Amino acid sequence: MDENLIIKRLVVGSLSANCYIVGNTDTREGMVIDPGGNPEVILKAITDSKFVIQTIVLTHGHSDHIAALFDIQARTRADVAIHIEDADFLEGRGSFSSMFGISYKTPGTPDRLLHEGDIIEMGSTRFTVVHTPGHTPGSICLLTGNRVFTGDTLFYRGIGTTLMPGSSHRQLIDSIQTRLMVLPDDFRIYPGHGRESTIGAERRSNPFIRNR
Numbered sequence: 001m002d003e004n005l006i007i008k009r010l011v012v013g014s015l016s017a018n019c020y021i022v023g024n025t026d027t028r029e030g031m032v033i034d035p036g037g038n039p040e041v042i043l044k045a046i047t048d049s050k051f052v053i054q055t056i057v058l059t060h061g062h063s064d065h066i067a068a069l070f071d072i073q074a075r076t077r078a079d080v081a082i083h084i085e086d087a088d089f090l091e092g093r094g095s096f097s098s099m100f101g102i103s104y105k106t107p108g109t110p111d112r113l114l115h116e117g118d119i120i121e122m123g124s125t126r127f128t129v130v131h132t133p134g135h136t137p138g139s140i141c142l143l144t145g146n147r148v149f150t151g152d153t154l155f156y157r158g159i160g161t162t163l164m165p166g167s168s169h170r171q172l173i174d175s176i177q178t179r180l181m182v183l184p185d186d187f188r189i190y191p192g193h194g195r196e197s198t199i200g201a202e203r204r205s206n207p208f209i210r211n212r
């Protein structure tokens, strides 16, 4: 357990995505995970937190997780990190794009392309990149201590949709089984939508996982 770690969840955008502001109370270094909408809400939370945002990490490239990226990056000047296989979602800069009916300013080329096993450092806190393809080819989970940010891979009693181009249900289930269900029961799950859970609770009660 990292006693210096603070996690604030904001529910943003028309698809109610979770944006997390994560910070180290010791060094005041901070990170934003999935700035999916309502940039003014995210910016206010950053200001209130007094964290200096150094990295913006995207669990994947869907618009409901990046719609506020342009504004948050412009204001914080933080590095943008996304898995290499989802980098194509970030195209151009400053023009408008739309996906899932969400219109947003497109962000530019990412500063950092992530790969399986990469470490993102925030003060004394280290986040490990776990590549969990399925919902998108470049979906990742972020692991720190006994916490895991799961994006749209694993939800409370649910899993991400695989009805989109580039999605694969088989791959998603495989990612969950081989990368997440191998974690201990007490690991806390911070999903891309909906409420928190734990690995143990999902192992027992998630209809897409149990009895397999």
Ligand SMILES: [Zn+2]
Residues within 6 Å of the ligand: 060, 062, 135, 152
């Ligand atoms: Zn998604």
Ligand SMILES: [Zn+2]
Residues within 6 Å of the ligand: 017, 062, 064, 065, 152, 192, 193
């Ligand atoms: Zn989503």
